[in-house]
Amino acid sequence: MKVMHSKTIEEALEELKSSINGISTQEAEKRLKIYGKNKIELEEESTLKIFIRQFTNPLILILILASFIALYLGDLKDFYFIVGIVFVNGLIGFYQEYKAKTKIKDLLQLSIPKVEVLRDGKVVELSSEDITVGDIIILREGDVIPADVRFIETNNLLVDESLLTGESIPVEKHAEKVLPEDTPIYERENIGYGGTYVVKGVAKAVVFAVGLNTEMGRIYTKLKIKERETPLTRSIRSFSKRLIITLVLILSFIFVIGLIQGRELKTLVMLIIAQLVSSVPEGLPVVITIALVVGAITLYKKKTLIRQLPAVESLGSATFICTDKTGTITENKLKVEKVYSLDNEIIPLVFALCNDSEIEKGDPIETAMLK
Known part of the structure; x- marks a missing residue:
């Protein structure tokens, strides 16, 4: 079967069971059930998971262990103090990350563009999420192309495809072109891709792919990788490990010396446990969290949202940034x-x-x- 850029306009419309007047509202509803909404679903972390994650830091786990040891020893003062520190630290981190999550969600809703669509032969304005395969859309200067489309009419059309190809120079589009099947993406003059936008001209196009089936959707699917540790979380884990090993070695040495001196076993155990609790730096997690929150607030003032607090420190750990400039780190x-x-x-x-x-x-x- 020919791919869409190698079909004529008539062949494309026939395969998509559409026409130059678009599809009916009833047919669109059927297709929405088959193809789903025209959006790329981002995996959303639950509120509970965000809250629980605040207490999975190795240093926090050591503090939690120390609090239970203090409780076992009957030292309620230390127990309440450590639990209070852990809880306050968790609340600060949770509040900052939950606020970022909410703002990102609101921004995503605000960024959903409207698009002119031919339904039942009439032009209607719909949310880009509600268009489906076979819809005929009308594109004008400045419009974001909402899905992958085959152009059926073009007039002096220039499209910025830098989001997809990295090239900031607008590409000319021609509906009447029929291209070889092996034509690379950046040379498909009769195709428009979701997420790119019209720089100049007007066009009509038929939608042939939505959501995760678009080129941008495929890229997103390939890039879905397991979250990696940030330099800060890696450093904290390494510090916690070294702290535990050092404490175990020192306290084991003290325990052996005590046995050699003939001290009572119960007294030695209580001493070792008490020293273990007092050696854990209770205030360190709070200091780290507050420093990260200050960094997150500073970035927010510069219109940058941080989803997870440890990521604030990641950019500071970068030694080299290799990137194309035009249209990538500039505003074009x-x-x-x-x-x-x-x-x-x-x-x-x-x-x-x-x-x-x-x-x-x-x-x-x-x-x-x-x-």
Whole structure:
């Protein structure tokens, strides 16, 4: 079977059981049940899991063990103090991570674009999540392409595919092109990919893949890897291990010396346990958590959200960052610094009238002219 970029417009519409007038609302509802919503579901960590994770740090586990030893020895003062420290530390970390999770969820909801769709032969505006295979969508300058589509009409169409290919230069698209099956993604002039956006021109297109079946969805599926330890959590685990080994060696030596001196076994055991409890740095987890929270707040003020507190420290541990610059770590925006003209009154009028962009979306040059 031919892939979509190697089909004519008529073949594409026929295979997708669609037409230039789109599909009916009833048919769309059936297809939504088959293909699902047009969204990439991010794995959401439960609130309980976030709370429990605050107490799985090796240093915290040592403190919890020390608190039970203190309770066993009848030292209620130390027991309440250590439990209080652990609980407060857990609450601080939980609050910060839960707040980040909520804000990220809200931002994702706000970022769901609207799209013009032909349903029952009429143009309606829908959430991009509600479009499905076979839908005919209308794209204009500045629109985000909501799913993988085969263009069926194009007029001076330029698409920014930097999100997918890394190339910041907009790509020309032509609906009438029929390409060989082995054409690479970045050369498929008749295809639009979900997540890319229209820089210039207008188009009509038929949706052929949604959600995880899009190119972006496939990339997301491949990149779903197990979370790795951050440098900080790795350091804490290493420190906790060294602390335990050091304490065991020192206290074992003291225990042996006590036995050689003929001291009572019960007294020696109580001494060793008491020393173990007093050697654990109760305040260290709180100091670490507060430092991370301060870092997270600083990043938040710079419009960066941290999902898990230890990640605050990760960037500080980076020695080299290798990345493409244009459109990746820059905003891919232009700015008019100075205008030279014999007639300064006519220039703003030309900038405004010879322009199809909006203030925040469209061709970077035209957007700069508007601003």
